[in-house]
Amino acid sequence: MKLADLAAMAGVSTATVSRALSGHPSVSKTTQERIRALAREHGVRPNQLARNLRMRSTGAIALAMPLGHARTQHLTDPFFLSLLGFLADLLVDRGYDILLSRVLPENDEWLDRLVDSGRVDGVLLVGQSDQYDTIERVAARYAPLVVWGVNRPEQKHLTIGSDNILGGRIAATHLLGLGRNRLLFLGDPAPPEFADRLAGFRDAAGTTAVEVLSCEMDPDAVHAAVGARLAQGDAPDAIFAASDVAAMSALRALTEAGLDVPGDVAVVGYDDVTLAAHTSPPLTTIRQDLVTGTRLMVETLLRRIAGEPATSAIVPPELILRASA
Amino acid sequence: MKLADLAAMAGVSTATVSRALSGHPSVSKTTQERIRALAREHGVRPNQLARNLRMRSTGAIALAMPLGHARTQHLTDPFFLSLLGFLADLLVDRGYDILLSRVLPENDEWLDRLVDSGRVDGVLLVGQSDQYDTIERVAARYAPLVVWGVNRPEQKHLTIGSDNILGGRIAATHLLGLGRNRLLFLGDPAPPEFADRLAGFRDAAGTTAVEVLSCEMDPDAVHAAVGARLAQGDAPDAIFAASDVAAMSALRALTEAGLDVPGDVAVVGYDDVTLAAHTSPPLTTIRQDLVTGTRLMVETLLRRIAGEPATSAIVPPELILRASA
DNA sequence: ATCGGCACTGCAATCGATTGCAAAGAAGTT
DNA sequence: AACTTCTTTGCAATCGATTGCAGTGCCGAT
Numbered sequence: 001m002k003l004a005d006l007a008a009m010a011g012v013s014t015a016t017v018s019r020a021l022s023g024h025p026s027v028s029k030t031t032q033e034r035i036r037a038l039a040r041e042h043g044v045r046p047n048q049l050a051r052n053l054r055m056r057s058t059g060a061i062a063l064a065m066p067l068g069h070a071r072t073q074h075l076t077d078p079f080f081l082s083l084l085g086f087l088a089d090l091l092v093d094r095g096y097d098i099l100l101s102r103v104l105p106e107n108d109e110w111l112d113r114l115v116d117s118g119r120v121d122g123v124l125l126v127g128q129s130d131q132y133d134t135i136e137r138v139a140a141r142y143a144p145l146v147v148w149g150v151n152r153p154e155q156k157h158l159t160i161g162s163d164n165i166l167g168g169r170i171a172a173t174h175l176l177g178l179g180r181n182r183l184l185f186l187g188d189p190a191p192p193e194f195a196d197r198l199a200g201f202r203d204a205a206g207t208t209a210v211e212v213l214s215c216e217m218d219p220d221a222v223h224a225a226v227g228a229r230l231a232q233g234d235a236p237d238a239i240f241a242a243s244d245v246a247a248m249s250a251l252r253a254l255t256e257a258g259l260d261v262p263g264d265v266a267v268v269g270y271d272d273v274t275l276a277a278h279t280s281p282p283l284t285t286i287r288q289d290l291v292t293g294t295r296l297m298v299e300t301l302l303r304r305i306a307g308e309p310a311t312s313a314i315v316p317p318e319l320i321l322r323a324s325a
Numbered sequence: 326m327k328l329a330d331l332a333a334m335a336g337v338s339t340a341t342v343s344r345a346l347s348g349h350p351s352v353s354k355t356t357q358e359r360i361r362a363l364a365r366e367h368g369v370r371p372n373q374l375a376r377n378l379r380m381r382s383t384g385a386i387a388l389a390m391p392l393g394h395a396r397t398q399h400l401t402d403p404f405f406l407s408l409l410g411f412l413a414d415l416l417v418d419r420g421y422d423i424l425l426s427r428v429l430p431e432n433d434e435w436l437d438r439l440v441d442s443g444r445v446d447g448v449l450l451v452g453q454s455d456q457y458d459t460i461e462r463v464a465a466r467y468a469p470l471v472v473w474g475v476n477r478p479e480q481k482h483l484t485i486g487s488d489n490i491l492g493g494r495i496a497a498t499h500l501l502g503l504g505r506n507r508l509l510f511l512g513d514p515a516p517p518e519f520a521d522r523l524a525g526f527r528d529a530a531g532t533t534a535v536e537v538l539s540c541e542m543d544p545d546a547v548h549a550a551v552g553a554r555l556a557q558g559d560a561p562d563a564i565f566a567a568s569d570v571a572a573m574s575a576l577r578a579l580t581e582a583g584l585d586v587p588g589d590v591a592v593v594g595y596d597d598v599t600l601a602a603h604t605s606p607p608l609t610t611i612r613q614d615l616v617t618g619t620r621l622m623v624e625t626l627l628r629r630i631a632g633e634p635a636t637s638a639i640v641p642p643e644l645i646l647r648a649s650a
Numbered sequence: 651a652t653c654g655g656c657a658c659t660g661c662a663a664t665c666g667a668t669t670g671c672a673a674a675g676a677a678g679t680t
Numbered sequence: 681a682a683c684t685t686c687t688t689t690g691c692a693a694t695c696g697a698t699t700g701c702a703g704t705g706c707c708g709a710t
């Protein structure tokens with residue numbers, strides 16, 4: 001049922017119907033009530049496409065994760081999914097719809113298509129993956145674009161992210177404070193976030209050597225890698241995992257190897273996903289403050305949409321002490 | 326850059342540009358190539374809104390979770406999030422965009438608005454929550470609507486779901502087969518899925534009594550409830566949790582109480598979320614086959630969009646044997 | 651020379667809502 | 681009575697693409 005139909009029924013023009021439904025003051029109270037009642041009765045729901053086309057605004061935000069390297073990581077990673085959940089909450093609260101695009105970048109046009117499609121008022125990207133250059137290029141001409149990820153000097157696109165270097169430092173400091181000195185970093189050091197975590201970890205470890213156990217980030221691969229490493233003997237006494245999911249796989253491999261956590265090996269994770277509090281033993285981890293982070297992302301984006309200036313921001317990570325370290 | 330601009334540059338009409346870009350055969354090869362080249366050069370990306378309005382099709386599917394009772398459950402529940410992930414994958418593969426709507430049903434119009442907005446070609450709902458009647462009403466007039474959830478007799482809307490009654494039966498049979506006879510069901514028996522799981526569990530338990538420990542589904546509440554129950558003494562020797570997340574909280578409470586799993590208490594979860602394989606001990610659970618389930622949802626929806634007939638389906642659950650039971 | 655047929659291309663309507671401008675009618679003023 | 685002012689409504693343009701139908705020009709056939 002469209003406005004024109006209602007107009008015919010009410011014996012007025014579509015213009016009047018449009019104005020009546022939007023509460024435009026230049027339509028008499030009488031007519032307005034009459035049309036409103038008729039609209040309710042017949043279940044009139046205006047076509048949003050037409051409206052958006054005319055209004056040049058859509059009330060929708062694109063939410064996309066470029067999946068450059070790790071195709072699988074994002075689906076299983078509760079961290080990304082809860083980031084998505086928080087963002088969805090905030091956007092819905094502000095009356096925005098969400099156009100979800102899981103992007104497998106096949107060429108460097110994907111982001112152009114998204115921003116030029118006219119279907120969204122702004123774009124939120126989760127992770128830079130290996131698309132840093134594309135993002136930079138598009139951000140130069142398209143303002144309402146905010147990215148969750150790392151911030152490099154000279155960078156043009158707006159990012160919100162947590163301070164991964166500091167996070168790594170905190171982890172190392174805590175483990176050294178426990179008297180551990182055979183440190184192991186567990187994870188794939190390629191993605192920029194993880195690279196920073198490792199850098200901070202090494203930095204704060206100072207003269208203490210840091211072994212790097214590099215592996216794919218999916219749970220099975222991590223579990224296998226840790227198992228294989230433990231089989232070599234000469235186990236580390238502390239593991240800093242690049243993510244909580246990796247830490248949980250490590251926990252299992254350690255248990256299977258008959259090692260006690262934290263007695264024999266202390267384990268520190270990263271993210272503080274919901275389940276981290278519910279492993280056994282509960283996971284000590286570096287929390288990324290998603291509540292603040294996602295709020296900042298949305299506020300920054302809305303500011304950009306409104307044409308106001310906005311800047312990148314970094315939210316500090318925080319050590320969450322539980323039983324595993 | 327819109328088609329009209331390009332048309333002006335190329336010295337042709339927008340009609341010709343439109344036809345050239347869409348590869349319409351009645352545009353000469355020469356002109357077509359010339360326009361294509363010009364389009365590439367100037368980065369022309371047609372406005373999708375206008376296109377969709379004219380074509381009366383959008384290339385987008387709405388994905389919504391009505392959150393009737395448990396506001397918080399869905400965000401933290403990895404099962405729902407991974408369902409969403411699978412669906413997103415499948416839809417993206419088929420060239421659809423996804424309009425994500427986290428719905429907090431305030432009135433019974435939310436679904437009408439969604440289907441009548443003109444912004445999507447079809448709607449996928451995850452869970453019926455307490456919106457069964459609304460869904461029934463809208464499904465009666467709107468075909469491309471598929472729901473993940475339970476299927477009741479006389480039901481008009483299409484559902485894909487797993488057989489929760491059978492799942493409950495399998496759990497009970499397995500636990501009885503282990504010689505356990507002090508059975509406890511853990512979770513909120515109100516939502517239809519959980520009610521079915523409990524019903525099947527009771528059914529297969531036969532004369533063996535089933536204790537029900539009813540609690541909210543968020544991890545802290547479950548953990549507290551199990552802790553309190555164990556403090557009473559007279560512990561059960563088998564727990565069937567309504568979800569894996571609940572089972573993991575139970576695992577932790579059991580460990581804290583000094584009980585061995587599965588020695589003292591066997592634990593069976595439900596869903597088989599990714600992390601279920603990585604708890605300690607790894608969780609025996611009833612798998613909901615999301616790969617099949619989500620594929621069916623998407624296929625069924627596409628069939629409905631194409632105007633073909635389609636029916637509801639139930640995917641059988643499966644016992645995944647790990648160490649916890 | 652005329653005409654039929656073919657290959658292109660453009661005009662203009664269309665999708666469904668919004669909105670500036672003008673006009674009609676009512677009310678008030680002198 | 682004539683004129684202004686205000687309220688209320690409708691006409692028609694607009695957003696940007698798609699597409700049926702008509703028109704142009706060129707070819708060979710008669």
